[in-house]
Amino acid sequence: MTDPAESPVIQQQHRHRSVRRFLPEPVGDAQLEAIVGAAQRASSSSNLQAWSVVAVRDADRRLRLSRALGGHPYIEQAPVFLVWLADLARNAQLLRSRGVEPETLRYIETTLLGAIDVGIAAQNALLAAESLGLGGVFVGGIRNDPEAVSEELGLPEHTFAIVGMALGVPDPAEGTGIKPRLPLHGVLHHERYDPEAWRDATVEYETRYRAYFETQGAPDRSWAETTSRRLGPVTGLHGRDTMRASLRTQGFPSE
Numbered sequence: 001m002t003d004p005a006e007s008p009v010i011q012q013q014h015r016h017r018s019v020r021r022f023l024p025e026p027v028g029d030a031q032l033e034a035i036v037g038a039a040q041r042a043s044s045s046s047n048l049q050a051w052s053v054v055a056v057r058d059a060d061r062r063l064r065l066s067r068a069l070g071g072h073p074y075i076e077q078a079p080v081f082l083v084w085l086a087d088l089a090r091n092a093q094l095l096r097s098r099g100v101e102p103e104t105l106r107y108i109e110t111t112l113l114g115a116i117d118v119g120i121a122a123q124n125a126l127l128a129a130e131s132l133g134l135g136g137v138f139v140g141g142i143r144n145d146p147e148a149v150s151e152e153l154g155l156p157e158h159t160f161a162i163v164g165m166a167l168g169v170p171d172p173a174e175g176t177g178i179k180p181r182l183p184l185h186g187v188l189h190h191e192r193y194d195p196e197a198w199r200d201a202t203v204e205y206e207t208r209y210r211a212y213f214e215t216q217g218a219p220d221r222s223w224a225e226t227t228s229r230r231l232g233p234v235t236g237l238h239g240r241d242t243m244r245a246s247l248r249t250q251g252f253p254s255e
């Protein structure tokens with residue numbers, strides 16, 4: 001067996017950091033196609049391949065998207081902004097062309113299927129991009145205004161923008177480091193879930209988290225506080241509390 005420490009893939013994964021500032025250099029077609037081709041190699045639920053991606057290079061379109069979503073400088077600055085879609089439209093049309101009604105599209109299971117396929121494919125893409133010396137950041141902010149995004153990209157029924165991804169050549173002046181994660185014992189359970197595992201893990205993590213942000217010039221950051229802001233009051237959802245209605249509009253009733 002390969003020594004895990006020697007695996008180039010694992011080494012690449014451990015170098016990951018989100019990149020939000022880019023040099024003014026393009027991402028060429030060959031790179032884009034290699035990245036999306038790598039995404040396509042990801043596992044896919046029943047091989048339905050229930051996703052698509054829209055590559056947005058046009059600066060005006062990126063600006064409009066950024067503004068619609070509340071202002072995200074990395075969308076405006078990145079040479080390419082990828083919008084990852086749950087896409088059941090292709091499959092639905094295939095069924096209908098054969099006289100079969102795609103009844104399963106009504107159910108939340110199919111919504112989850114599309115979102116899971118997207119997540120797995122998109123992470124494959126980011127890892128591939130990183131292996132080429134590019135960098136990027138996922139953009140959940142794409143869900144801040146699903147209607148505006150669907151309009152801007154001309155999304156048909158049974159497609160939904162799950163996550164964005166700003167990609168480009170990292171600007172070394174950004175200077176962000178590799179953000180620590182929870183200690184492994186906080187996330188890896190053996191045989192049965194340990195409901196107390198979070199306690200020591202989060203205490204230990206808070207120390208690492210603070211130390212990391214100190215190196216970034218933000219000494220008072222706390223993971224507990226950040227998490228509380230995001231998952232506490234509904235304001236942490238940035239308007240996404242109406243998601244079920246937005247999904248329904250795009251043909252994902254999610255019953």
Ligand SMILES: Cc1cc2nc3c(=O)[nH]c(=O)nc-3n(C[C@H](O)[C@H](O)[C@H](O)COP(=O)(O)O)c2cc1C
Nearest residue numbers: 016017018019020137138139140141142163178179
């Ligand atoms: C689904 C998803 C959505 C995200 N959305 C945003 C976003 O809208 N804006 C942003 O700046 N970062 C976003 N991120 C990046 C996370 O903040 C980042 O991955 C996390 O803080 C860990 O930092 P790291 O990627 O540098 O290790 C998102 C990440 C994921 C996985």
